[in-house]
Amino acid sequence: MNQQEILDALAGLALFSDLDRPQLQAVAHTMSEESFPSGQRILRQGFSGSGFFVILEGEVGVRVDDADVARLGKGDFFGEISLLLGESPIADVVAATPVTALQLAGPDLREFLLAYPVVMYRMLQSVSRRLDRANRRS
Amino acid sequence: MSLTTQEKRAWLEKVPLFRDCSSEVLDQLADATAEFEFTADSPIVQQGQVGNGLYIIVAGGARIVAGSDELARFGPGDFFGELSVIDQQPRAASAYAVGDTACLALASWDLVAVLERDSRLAMNLLKELAGRLRDTDAQLRH
Numbered sequence: 001m002n003q004q005e006i007l008d009a010l011a012g013l014a015l016f017s018d019l020d021r022p023q024l025q026a027v028a029h030t031m032s033e034e035s036f037p038s039g040q041r042i043l044r045q046g047f048s049g050s051g052f053f054v055i056l057e058g059e060v061g062v063r064v065d066d067a068d069v070a071r072l073g074k075g076d077f078f079g080e081i082s083l084l085l086g087e088s089p090i091a092d093v094v095a096a097t098p099v100t101a102l103q104l105a106g107p108d109l110r111e112f113l114l115a116y117p118v119v120m121y122r123m124l125q126s127v128s129r130r131l132d133r134a135n136r137r138s
Numbered sequence: 139m140s141l142t143t144q145e146k147r148a149w150l151e152k153v154p155l156f157r158d159c160s161s162e163v164l165d166q167l168a169d170a171t172a173e174f175e176f177t178a179d180s181p182i183v184q185q186g187q188v189g190n191g192l193y194i195i196v197a198g199g200a201r202i203v204a205g206s207d208e209l210a211r212f213g214p215g216d217f218f219g220e221l222s223v224i225d226q227q228p229r230a231a232s233a234y235a236v237g238d239t240a241c242l243a244l245a246s247w248d249l250v251a252v253l254e255r256d257s258r259l260a261m262n263l264l265k266e267l268a269g270r271l272r273d274t275d276a277q278l279r280h
Contacts, residue, residue, distance in 0.1 A: 064275070084268040090275060110261065117257040124253070124260060127267045128224040134274040135204050135221075135230040 001033060001056070001100060009056045010102075013075040015126075018118035027119075030112065031102035036095040043079055043093040050089050051103045052079045052112075058099035063092040071096065080123060083109045141196075143168045146242060153194060153215050155266065158258040166255075170248040176235035182219075185232040189222025191245045198239025204231040210270075211236065220263065223249055 001009065006028050010016050016024060031054070036042055042060065043050050054077045062070040062078070069091065072078060082089045083106050104112055113120040141149070147168035150156050156164065173196070176182055182193060182200055193200070194217045202210040202218060209231055212218055222229045223246045244252075253260045 081268045081272055084265050085272060087272075090272055113261060113264070114257050117254065117260060120257060120260050120264060121253065124264050124267070125224055127264060127271055128221045129227075131267055131271045131274060132221050132225055132227055132230045134271065135209055 003028065006033060006056070006102070013054065015054065015075065015077060015119060015122050018122070019116065023116065027116070028102075030108070031104050034101050034103045036099040036101070038095050038097050038099075040095045040099075041092060042095060042099070042101075043089045043091065045090065045092045046088050048088045050079050050082060051106050052083055052109045053077060053093075053101045053103050056100045056102060058095065058097040058101075060099060061094050061096045063094060064090065077123075077126075079106075080109065081127075141173055141242075146171055146173070149196060150194070150242070153217070155194075155217055155262050156259065158262060159252075159256055163252055163256045163259065166248075166252060167244065170252075171242040171244050174241050174243055176239045176241070178235055178237050178239075180235050182233040182235060182239070182241065183229055185230065186228050189219060189226075189229050189246065191219060191243045192217055192223060192249050193219045193233070193241040193243050196240040196242055199236035200233045200239065200241075201236055202231050202233050209274075220249070220267075 007024055010024050010028055016027060019027065042053065045064065055072060055074055057074060059071055059073045060078070061068055062072065078093050079089065113123065147164055150167050151164055156167065159167070185204060195212055195214050197214055199211060199213045200218060201208055202212070218233055253263070
């Protein structure tokens with residue numbers, strides 16, 4: 001993807017929907033574009049050294065203890081829970097198709113969210129919804 | 139128990155969720171929170187209702203219950219009720235007082251206002267919810 005395509009893709013994602021164009025440009029600049037072939041493991045359960053990923057294209061499978069628990073697609077993100085807690089990932093994340101994603105290095109997530117409170121609020125909403133759904137399942 | 143604004147502020151300052159808040163935000167919280175008391179086993183919030191605020195336990199405790207399952211138990215300094223404020227869905231669970239209980243309640247719009255004003259508070263809340271999500275996921279796998 002060229003810079004313009006990345007910007008257009010970012011502008012369409014709920015996580016970044018409250019940012020203006022210059023802020024989106026700054027985000028595109030801060031995060032690095034990564035491509036993963038189908039089948040590649042992006043995060044490994046129990047292993048440290050991870051990052052925060054936002055999917056631009058393609059789909060990933062989330063696996064916990066070798067059981068599929070979720071499938072994520074364009075606009076979804078992963079890796080934030082373990083980074084926020086300072087722990088290793090609680091799930092494997094594997095590319096289910098070819099995937100293009102933006103990655104933020106793990107240690108940068110905190111400063112990134114403090115720099116963009118509206119993105120943090122969107123993330124807070126996402127985590128709340130997941131917790132809410134988990135409560136309704138039990 | 140009837141706390142003055144100053145007493146509420148002194149108490150809120152010790153709550154882990156608010157530990158990084160500026161003096162101005164603590165003043166705002168002390169002004170905005172109202173004290174409520176609940177007799178043992180009475181409902182504090184009820185499943186299915188639209189959330190109107192966040193509750194911080196001052197004394198006593200709360201059992202969080204969905205259907206017939208107890209999801210969590212909270213004590214002084216803990217908070218609950220934030221989910222339906224943030225995701226704007228009806229409450230997924232009820233909370234009942236464990237013994238006679240006193241809470242400080244922060245209305246939805248005041249919570250959203252302080253979260254917008256203080257990104258460190260939003261970060262602390264995000265971390266706490268991430269931890270609860272991890273614990274829930276771990277529970278579901280067992």
